[in-house]
Amino acid sequence: MPGAPFRIAFVLLLALSAPARAGERSDRTMVIVHSAALTSAAESWSAYRVSDGWTVVRIPIDAGAAPEAIRTRIRACLRRARSNEPASSDAPHETAILLLGDADAIPPFPFEQPDPRLVTPGTEASFISDHPYRLADDRDEVPDWSLGRVPARSNDEAESVLAKVRQYEQEAPPGAWRARLAFVAGEGRFGAADQLLETLFRAMVETMLPPSSDLSMIYASPASSYCPPPSQLEDAVVSRLGEDNLLFVYLGHGSPHALDRLRIGRAAFPILGRGAVARLDTPRAGLPIAFLGCCSTGWFDEPSGKPCLAESMLLTPGGPAAVIAGSRPTHPYGTAVLQKNLTRILLEVQPPTVGELDRLIDAAMLHRSAADLVLDGAAAPVAAAMHWPVGLSGLRLMHVRMYNLLGDPAMRIAYPRARVTELSIRDGVLRGVVHGIDEGTARVTVETRRDDCVRPDALEAVLGADDPELERKARSNFETMADRTLAVTSAAVRNGAFEARLPRPMPERAAIVRVVIESTGPPAARREAIGGLRLPAPGTGRDRREPTRPLTQ
Template sequence: AQYTLSNTSGTESVWDITDPFQPIQITTLHAGTQATFQQEASRLHEFAAFTPADLYQPVLLGKINNQDLHNSSPADYLVVTSPELLPQAQRLAQWHTMQDGFKTVLVTTDQIYNEFSGGSPDPTAIRDFVKMYYDKGIAAASKPRFLLLFGNGTYDYKYRAANNTNLVPTYQTVQSFDPLISHTSDDFFGLLDNNDDVNFVAPAGLLDIGIGRIPARNPAEATTMVNKIIHYHDTASFGGWRNQAVFIADDKDGNLHLSDAESLNVAVNSTNSRINQEKIYLDAFPLVSGNGGGRYPAVNEAIVNAVFNGKLIVNYSGHGNYLRLSEEAVISATEVKRFNNPDKLPLFITASCDFAPYDDPSKQSLGSSLLMDNANGAIALMTTTRVVFAYSNRIMNDNYLRIALKPSPSGQYLTLGEAVMAAKNETYQSFGDVFNNRKFTLLGDPAMRLAFPKNQVQLTAINGQTVTGKDSLQALGKYQVSGKITDGSGNTLTNFQGVVETVLYDKAQSVKTLGNDAASPVTSFQVQNSILYKGRATVKNGIFQFSMILPKDINYQPGKGRFSFYATDGKRDAGGADTNYIIAGLAPALTDNQGPVIKAWLNDTAFKKGGLTHENPVLLLDLADSSGINVSGAGIGHDITTVIDGNERNVLVLNGYYTGLLDDYQRGTVRYQLPTMSPGKHQIRIKAWDLANNSSQTLLDFEVANQEKSVIQKLMNYPNPFTDKTTISFEHNQPNTQLPVEIAIYSSSGQLVKTIRKTVFTAGTRNCEIQWDGTNENGQKLKKAIYIYRVVITLGEHKYVSAGQMILY
């Protein structure tokens, strides 16, 4: 048959595409505006005609380097990142290789797409890459243990939403309209057996690898997170906070969340008795009504100071969303900005709705801010991305704590990723709510371990008598405590030379809630937070001894006290607890009628009364007394307290922030993060008691300047007049900042004779001091005269200036 095309240009090409897999080009004859061609007509044919010049032309974007991810050796640690985050991912992978000896494989998403999905972004390609390593590992020891997804991912693959940053893709459920079913889950990448399917719920597949995600959206956030992980393992982060955990419970739903927190306390006690538990249950604090609804300001302060003091774990049960925890906003952006804990970063566990929906580009979640805004906040989060249910949350939370806090026989703990994997698998196998479990995710490094002390502290004797379980300690009694540092096998570490911190808690006592929420009746719970002794002692050859006096203010009802120990030699650390001693009775009275000596500063010990500070100062106290400082809280009013601006209705109790000096039970210090202060003049009254119930108090005046406006205050030089040299001194309100300072010195006629440039850094706001020797730029001594000096602080585009005069004679 012959076919004719009209209105042709003479350049058309005709193809027989009856078989699309074997197209055939047809010879075409062109005459004027027509083209003809022939083809056999025994069957139907399909033809395509086009002008070659109109075809799409490929655009050269760049060269693809040769790669072969399939030709690989077994690995422990797989890191998948985007090209723009690669330098920081490399830094973290290299650190793990050096620190843990892991075999690491670091690849970019582009490399995975090129080899597993034809160059197209696809989360399945990432799973196939991980499964390739999993299948190659015939023996369990050769299979990968951890997968880190280093980069943020979102639900928007087509970049239609504003502020979208989809660097390392997420898995999204097929159902996207039902808020109870719709979710993202990195579990998708860890279901690696052949028959596993993330959509299966009966039975649910089990995770085969520990997975975590660092949802960094840019290199700056990636740098912040890697810096935090490396610093977390530095010796600068050693401290007794590694024995501490805090449990926060919402006040709603018939005490459901309090009950959940109490069951978690039981899980911790039965799994790891070394962990000291602080309880911040909202309904045990006064509820304050305001225009924005009810608030718990005392809870806000308690949480800020718990984080400031240091906690290994912060665990929240209750309501929440991506902007706050609890209806009363006990943790919001305000609290997160106030967190000051770069050396004491906790794992946050939030059994609450959508605290960290990192895959939603329209939301900047509080969870992500905790992780990546700055050097403070959290080291990792075990948190949720969507709406969840309280009962199912408690099951997952309980399983995680029982698994994460349980050491192996050698004293080793699971990594974050291994613990989340094991907890999820336990939950999948024992509990049916698979969808709720999928919504929990680990935001952090799956290959890092929580900073549990690796060795043991054991109490061996008191006053030379070994532990019997029936011994008692009495109020006002003086005791010599002995102990040792051991490894996981109980062997004394005779090469351990360091310091042990000891806290002795009085017996547990009952606390009642206030019934602030109509649906939650008054109930009671046990706390063990009354401190009878807190001090530090030298450890020599793994052995330590120290003396202590117990305060007169104890709970005289017989019951078991609790010793808590933390020790470090600067390279290693150790922890321990002992509950074998009864606290009861009264020893002969002490002869002491003088109260403690109190010294107070803000931010650092160079602060002067009446000085200038910023809006969030830290109160520093030095306390000394011949019998010791009372921090028990058992006697009414016998606490270390602070009252700000005469507000007697808001007395701040600082007992928990007291730390004894090394080998000295008679003296100690307090470091306390004060509430945010308004600009202007303020006064603090500090009061303290000794163990014989004598008290003293002191006043500290200061002025707060708004940090948004740099202030130079109290500019002076001394001596003035001077002969050889003088010190130019001033105060500022920019703490923890590299501050560029320029001092220009002029003659009385206005001639510039000397310029001094210096960058100063202060841990707190205090006097900055810069010396001048009376010489000019050439080092020549200037003549006796009056000189004008001008101090300039430059911050960004703004300059702040103050001037004075001095006499050289």
């Protein structure tokens, strides 16, 4: 029960591994908390991270451990690690905590849910969180360490996730996918809050995403041109998950074992369920990081032990490499702010690991930026009109706690490995300098805005959900909206520079120029660089010159 005292039934044991390399001191410490039953997998994980340059400390626990006792041991362990550093060392120390085990083995912290609208009927008014494990002290709620959970119930499950992480880090292929984002949205049905979410999404697509990023969209609404044929909706979403993407984002409604359904009359078409996720059973390296911006898909403490959707995605060989999901019903405001921070920090700050990405997202939730003030200005009237029982600051903290990372927090994110700089257009020629690639090929595309397409005149109006030609029109519109490329050209990269002649005049709907560069050489040694420019509005008569905002590792 929430608030009930926890009993400490045992003394935790510490098992310290060897340092990263004999005679060297690592500035990265990883703590692996694991059940005794997963000792074999914990040893494998420890050995892999030691080979990657981490100092690893293992904390094996027995059944019945209270979360407060586990947290006390984590804090003591990390204080000891910092005290062993040279006094003259002022280099930043990277810390990651891996909870290796499900909620029965490593219990999360319970929190009371103050908003009765966010309580699932028939359940307790509470939610669970791993957030307190990453706090160095009780002074504030800003996370000090990165943390993730691999909710494995057996050594085989844990070893399977470790194999997935290894393949992602060591074998991820080169290519444009390292700057590609896949967005899927369901119908809001939030009432007045719907407009807030839709406004945020439109602004994010055109203003928050740098021109170097590619984007695909699915919107499960029959009125949208981004809606595939309803009968093929789940297949389309599984296909997106099966593509190589840097990030997969879902926004909408959800439940512990599935995303929402598209409702048309008496028919209901699933967006994604656990059964469909199971089809992603082929291991591969170009996996996305997934954010499920919806209710309950991260409900990883079900008494039955049945995996939630986020767990199923992580434990499936071809599913996402890591998943951020809410453990109970979420609020559209908190989800919107968190998704905004995720996109900005991933593409602009580019933290090296998924755990650091998650930590920075939540730190940003607790420190309002100028953009947050604008968003809060739009949210405040909605909150007042709908009588939200929790204020905006309270909702931010609630969602810092409720959204948990499932995955290895030390997993390195597969950004592009080289970068494009000094990108400019002058006299119809795109010029750029590439750092990290001496020789290669540049593929240049001229594209429309992300909410536009090459042939908008080919879009067919859908006459509501009852349109007898909905399937045909949706198929045609979905394919039409996917085509945003107006022109393609290529150029050789020599001595780290390239020049590519663009069409003259530019196509009428041209808004973005993107360049994807791949180095020459054997596939295993190839690297990529990705850059882009937004073109000036038609009629300005200017060429565009500005530093690109590259994605780079």
